[in-house]
């Protein structure tokens with residue numbers, strides 16, 4: 001694993017760096033293969049990145065978009081991660097509908113929905129269990145509590161090792177999330193985190209002896225892939 005931590009002066013510089021890195025990964029991959037697979041993070045941090053991506057002159061027909069986690073709400077709910085990405089980016093570009101792989105949230109049973117998305121990933125990538133699909137790029141955020149995707153501290157989702165998708169839980173509400181082994185299979189994982197409120201969790205995540213069950217972002221270390229931590233100074237000035 002190649003791990004790289006970079007601290008940018010402010011949020012604007014963080015987004016500019018994230019955009020440059022995502023574009024580099026897309027263009028380098030598309031020189032060698034016919035399509036590029038990217039899994040998106042939700043929350044507030046990546047929104048300006050998605051807005052910036054919407055004006056890039058890319059061949060969107062070659063890019064397939066997935067989500068690393070989703071709140072268990074309808075696609076038009078203000079909390080929906082796919083809604084945010086759609087409004088900021090995907091609705092503004094000429095991307096074929098078939099290239100957008102929404103997380104299903106319409107089944108009353110989130111476990112059935114998790115199985116549906118799991119089946120979709122396995123079918124689309126042509127990968128059977130016990131192997132896992134390999135994403136070209138997974139974008140991740142990190143919550144103030146150290147969670148990433150919807151892998152929250154001290155939840156059963158952290159230990160799921162035989163599935164691509166499982167049900168996470170936040171304040172008693174279900175969410176669908178990529179599992180740790182699926183994320184760790186990626187060719188490249190980029191964490192993007194900003195703001196002073198992330199500092200205490202980052203301290204635990206970067207410490208040599210932290211507790212991964214309390215700070216789930218520690219579990220992400222793709223053995224054969226690249227791992228980037230892009231931080232703004234407010235979040236990360238003391239870590240490099």
Ligand SMILES: O=C1O[C@H](COP(=O)(O)O)[C@@H](O)[C@H](O)[C@H]1O
Pocket residue numbers: 041042043044045046069070071081140141142143144148149150
């Ligand atoms: O709930 C979530 O939170 C994290 C972090 O979000 P942020 O608002 O602090 O940027 C995000 O990465 C995850 O995808 C999302 O569902």
